[in-house]
Amino acid sequence: MPPDASDSTIAQLALLARRVEREHKARLAAEVLAEQGLRELYQAQQELRLLVSIADTANHASSITETLRFAVTSICNHTGWEVGHVYLNHQLPAPSPLRSARIWNDNLAPAFAELRDFIEQRRLVANDGWPGRVLAARQPLWIRDLAAERDADCWELRAAGQLRATFAFPVIIGEEVVALLEFSCTRVQDEDASLLSLLSKVGVQLGRAVERKISQDKLLYDATHDALTGLPNRQHFRQLLTQALLQAQQRNTQCAVLFIDLDHFKLVNDSMGHHAGDQLIIHVAQRVRSTLQRLEPIRHPDQYAQTLCGGAVVARLGGDEFTVLLENVTTESVPLQAAEQILELLKQPFLINGQEVYSGASIGIALSAPGYYSGDEILRDADLAMYQAKSRGKSRGKVFDRGMRDQAAKRLTIESDLRRALPRQEFLLNYQPIVALDNGEIIGFEALIRWRRAGVIVPPADFIPIADELGLIIPIGHWVLEEACRTLRDWQQHFPRQQPLTISVNVSPRQFRQPNFVSQVRQALHNAGIEPGALTLEITESATMGNPERAIATLLQLRDLGVKLSIDDFGTGYSSLSYLHRFPLHALKIDRSFIARIDGSFQSFQVVHSIMSLANNLGIAVVAEGIETIEQVGHLRALLCQFGQGYHFSRPLPQADVLQLLTRPVLCLTR
Amino acid sequence: MMGIVFNLLEAAVCRTYGEARWYQLLDKAGLDGAYTSIGNYPDAEAFRIVGVAAEVLQLPPGEVLRWFGRESMGMVAERYSLFFTDHSSVRTFLPTINRVHNDEVRKLYPGALLPQFSFEDAPADTLRMVYHSSRSLCDLAQGFIEGTALVFKEQITVEHPYCKLRGDHQCRFDIRFRELMPANSPLVQD
Incomplete structure (x- = not known):
């Protein structure tokens, strides 16, 4: 420093020196802060990366275990800990104890094998060891040194595997721990609060992933299963069938489809209500399942174990239709035997709403064979076979054969023609006289429908059941009623009598059960302008089945209207004698089968005799149907049967011929 | 207290009273004054400087802060x-x-x-x-x-x-x- 340097210069230099020193210190402090900031940033980025990668995997993984496996590996990589393991509820979404998911990140194996075996056998419950404590508290837990923990979970084993610090955290959905992830390392390590906080977030992410997977599975399950029975639905069954067909072709084996249709489901549903119908469906599903459980078990790759019945799959296609898929079928007898067992079990009564209900079923069977290219084809053929079984008298099984396809095609044509028959005015009525057996006088006629299809007359037996199935019976029945009443009016005008001519009209069960049936009858009488007493409605016993009280109410209304009522085909149906006296009947019509045998069969004679006594006691008239011989007339007259009809008197006649007949309305009763 | 507050205080004192006065305040407060704007320092250090300044300037501490x-x-x-x-x-x-x-x-x-x-x-x-x-x-x-x-x-x-x-x-x-x-x-x- 020069000798003339002033004090102020010295002071300034001192200040500068101090500033340099102070700024140097400040810079060092700033660098420390910056480094710390960078480290924290890096750590935050790593944590974020871990969270994002787990969330990302959870979004794209095909299974929960895939997500958990990724999470365990990622956390081990992030923390540098050697061992990671997962406990999982394997019964999701149902609650169940956690068990090892056998998902490991194990960098110590095989030194660790003994502990690993122990853990894999374990069923984790609350407070059982330290993972059990995590389960109970639903909170993450950190143990800095297992060796120092008295109640640490199997610490001897862990110590033998040299594991010291450990932590675990739960994966929670709602209130329930659905998985638990545990990690261990060979160092003693103090609790890291920020790591535990991060892992709690991972736990939340995993919880959401599991929850999402459960929802997806449920959606998939709901979309592929019938809600009422829990059985696979049509769509799912078709998939399984396609798969089974493919396997059968590859392995050169066969599979079979049983198509089951209940015989009286509609009756139960209509008469007892939909709830009862649902109950019946549930019972049927249980019975079919239980039958198949007794069959030889065959492994099946379907993921939904509950739909399997010892290797057979039962499905509900909808309504009262069920299907069974049998795989590895060696002979036709296997599905036949299964069908027989199912039929037998379904024949037994079901207890619905405290009432015994009989259903029965018809089963069609189709076996895979060369030439089948899709499951739908087998299903269609099984359906055809079922239809055949049903048309041959129900409660039976039928194996598909190729002839059925032609019949089905024929039926399809009939169906489509039948739908057009009414608007095309292809129906016509024939009339068969009903004769008083004491004097041979024609007292009236039974109207009988015919279908003129492409110029050929089709008998009722060939189209009425189909019309019934298609629901066409209602408009057809309505037409018959109107037409018969109109015709009767014409005859009454042309042939006035003291006791006016009557007309009998057959009413189908479905028609009878319409809520507005009585008003339809009233309208028909009004339209034709005939007296109600001139109309007799013939109903079968089956029309009154199911809900007799409702049937009685309808019958009473009809009686009050003035219409006469008779029971058709008496003796062939259920002959519900208990109700007979409650029905306001005017007549019973004895079925032709008894009349045909009245000559030769003492039994038939006795049946007719009994019916006559019954009717007499109840004050009901009797009409004998199907009288073909003079001898039959004699027997019936001897039994004091009042009325009769049949070829002996006249076949059913077109309207024009009736006019001719009515010019001489007394028929010959003796030789 | 954020380091920036100390930096601003230093700048205000230096601008108004000169750098020497700032060191005087630091010395009286027993602080080295190496504050970086991104650091965080004890509140007490700031209060000590303000207290010393109030003493030196013969003002109430509130006035110094204002x-x-x-x-x-x-x-x-x-x-x-x-x-x-x-x-x-x-x-x-x-x-x-x-x-x-x-x-x-x-x-x-x-x-x-x-x-x-x-x-x-x-x-x-x-x-x-x-x-x-x-x-x-x-x-x-x-x-x-x-x-x-x-x-x-x-x-x-x-x-x-x-x-x-x-x-x-x-x-x-x-x-x-x-x-x-x-x-x-x-x-x-x-």
């Missing part, structure tokens, strides 16, 4: 002009302070203890602002408000009718606005 606030706001506006450019008045600027604290200050000082302000209904020419802080540095806040008026060349009066330090339930400022100062008017100095 002076510091008023004096330093111009430097703040220079250094962080971004937060000022959208405003031309204390009236619009002050209500944005909470957001600036939450959005910007916390980026650099994640753990900082920052005051919050709330605003209450007041007559048209008045902005009523309530100061919330466990530190009760309301005099510094008042100085900052007055300093902001200097930045915007506004003439305001700041009343402090309620003060927790005086035993009131809140610290409230009523800021009244008068006509604009002429553009070339010198800044008010203490």
Whole structure:
């Protein structure tokens, strides 16, 4: 420093020196802060990366275990800990104890094998060891040194595997721990609060992933299963069938489809209500399942174990239709035997709403064979076979054969023609006289429908059941009623009598059960302008089945209207004698089968005799149907049967011929 | 306390009283004064410097704080002009302070203890602002408000009718606005 340097210069230099020193210190402090900031940033980025990668995997993984496996590996990589393991509820979404998911990140194996075996056998419950404590508290837990923990979970084993610090955290959905992830390392390590906080977030992410997977599975399950029975639905069954067909072709084996249709489901549903119908469906599903459980078990790759019945799959296609898929079928007898067992079990009564209900079923069977290219084809053929079984008298099984396809095609044509028959005015009525057996006088006629299809007359037996199935019976029945009443009016005008001519009209069960049936009858009488007493409605016993009280109410209304009522085909149906006296009947019509045998069969004679006594006691008239011989007339007259009809008197006649007949309305009763 | 506050205090003292006076204050307070703007330092160090300054200047500590606030706001506006450019008045600027604290200050000082302000209904020419802080540095806040008026060349009066330090339930400022100062008017100095 020069000798003339002033004090102020010295002071300034001192200040500068101090500033340099102070700024140097400040810079060092700033660098420390910056480094710390960078480290924290890096750590935050790593944590974020871990969270994002787990969330990302959870979004794209095909299974929960895939997500958990990724999470365990990622956390081990992030923390540098050697061992990671997962406990999982394997019964999701149902609650169940956690068990090892056998998902490991194990960098110590095989030194660790003994502990690993122990853990894999374990069923984790609350407070059982330290993972059990995590389960109970639903909170993450950190143990800095297992060796120092008295109640640490199997610490001897862990110590033998040299594991010291450990932590675990739960994966929670709602209130329930659905998985638990545990990690261990060979160092003693103090609790890291920020790591535990991060892992709690991972736990939340995993919880959401599991929850999402459960929802997806449920959606998939709901979309592929019938809600009422829990059985696979049509769509799912078709998939399984396609798969089974493919396997059968590859392995050169066969599979079979049983198509089951209940015989009286509609009756139960209509008469007892939909709830009862649902109950019946549930019972049927249980019975079919239980039958198949007794069959030889065959492994099946379907993921939904509950739909399997010892290797057979039962499905509900909808309504009262069920299907069974049998795989590895060696002979036709296997599905036949299964069908027989199912039929037998379904024949037994079901207890619905405290009432015994009989259903029965018809089963069609189709076996895979060369030439089948899709499951739908087998299903269609099984359906055809079922239809055949049903048309041959129900409660039976039928194996598909190729002839059925032609019949089905024929039926399809009939169906489509039948739908057009009414608007095309292809129906016509024939009339068969009903004769008083004491004097041979024609007292009236039974109207009988015919279908003129492409110029050929089709008998009722060939189209009425189909019309019934298609629901066409209602408009057809309505037409018959109107037409018969109109015709009767014409005859009454042309042939006035003291006791006016009557007309009998057959009413189908479905028609009878319409809520507005009585008003339809009233309208028909009004339209034709005939007296109600001139109309007799013939109903079968089956029309009154199911809900007799409702049937009685309808019958009473009809009686009050003035219409006469008779029971058709008496003796062939259920002959519900208990109700007979409650029905306001005017007549019973004895079925032709008894009349045909009245000559030769003492039994038939006795049946007719009994019916006559019954009717007499109840004050009901009797009409004998199907009288073909003079001898039959004699027997019936001897039994004091009042009325009769049949070829002996006249076949059913077109309207024009009736006019001719009515010019001489007394028929010959003796030789 | 954020390092930037110490830096601003140092700058205000050096500008007004010279660098030597700052070292005098540090020495008297027994501090080395190596403060970096991104650091966080004990509140007690700031209070010690203010206490020593009050002694040296023979002013109440509150007055020193108010002076510091008023004096330093111009430097703040220079250094962080971004937060000022959208405003031309204390009236619009002050209500944005909470957001600036939450959005910007916390980026650099994640753990900082920052005051919050709330605003209450007041007559048209008045902005009523309530100061919330466990530190009760309301005099510094008042100085900052007055300093902001200097930045915007506004003439305001700041009343402090309620003060927790005086035993009131809140610290409230009523800021009244008068006509604009002429553009070339010198800044008010203490």
